[in-house]
Amino acid sequence: MSGPQCCENPPTLNPSGGAGHVEQLGGLNAYVVGSPDSKVATLLVSDIFGYEAPNLRKLADKVAAAGFYVVVPDYFKGDPYAPENPERPIGVWIKDHGADKGFEETKPVIQALKSKGISKIGAAGFCWGAKVVVELAKCELIQAAVLLHPSFVTLDDIKGVKVPIAVLGAEMDHMSPPELLKQFEEVLAAKSEVDGFVKIFPKVSHGWTVRYKVEDDAAVKSAEEAHLGMIHWLVKFVK
Numbered sequence: 001m002s003g004p005q006c007c008e009n010p011p012t013l014n015p016s017g018g019a020g021h022v023e024q025l026g027g028l029n030a031y032v033v034g035s036p037d038s039k040v041a042t043l044l045v046s047d048i049f050g051y052e053a054p055n056l057r058k059l060a061d062k063v064a065a066a067g068f069y070v071v072v073p074d075y076f077k078g079d080p081y082a083p084e085n086p087e088r089p090i091g092v093w094i095k096d097h098g099a100d101k102g103f104e105e106t107k108p109v110i111q112a113l114k115s116k117g118i119s120k121i122g123a124a125g126f127c128w129g130a131k132v133v134v135e136l137a138k139c140e141l142i143q144a145a146v147l148l149h150p151s152f153v154t155l156d157d158i159k160g161v162k163v164p165i166a167v168l169g170a171e172m173d174h175m176s177p178p179e180l181l182k183q184f185e186e187v188l189a190a191k192s193e194v195d196g197f198v199k200i201f202p203k204v205s206h207g208w209t210v211r212y213k214v215e216d217d218a219a220v221k222s223a224e225e226a227h228l229g230m231i232h233w234l235v236k237f238v239k
Contacts, residue, residue, distance in 0.1 A: 026112035029051075035067075038068060042070050045123060048094075053213065103135040121142045148210075149173055153184075168222075170200070209230075
């Protein structure tokens, strides 16, 4: 994820944004929203800018409106990537915040959700978060997965997936270019035991689903189309 696309269009973080609230869950702070009586949950795993990104929280609220209890963990523990900090370029920052660590830290969060009476869990990962989600999908710790403009997800990862998975990618993406996504699609088509879906969105670039400018109508429309696809997948396989 050292590519500059991962660092483009950084959001202005807002710790008090969204209709939900922050609480401790499985050892991590998390933005939570939705009915606590819901038996189905969705984990949203952020990109490198973390869980206080306004567009991500807005999306969490949207997923909650579809009937899910939604959890957006703070995997970076108050240390999201800060492009304005010259002392910690992305290559340095990522050493402290590997996706493997995020995967391990998700396990107690899932246990905490189950202890609340949640019976089914879906997960969607954005950029950095997609690698965390694909690992969960390989271990069947979740019931369905959505990867949005993934970073670091390999063909072998997709081969190892054991739950329904949708991959939403961008036409202009150096991290997961269309050629790679087409290979993902071929692998999933050959896995009859796993429902798979791959879509490449035209005229958008890496990060478009959560790092769009709200005043850019075309960008908002493309992001909303991806959001609807993500929610449809989660409703189909988790609810």
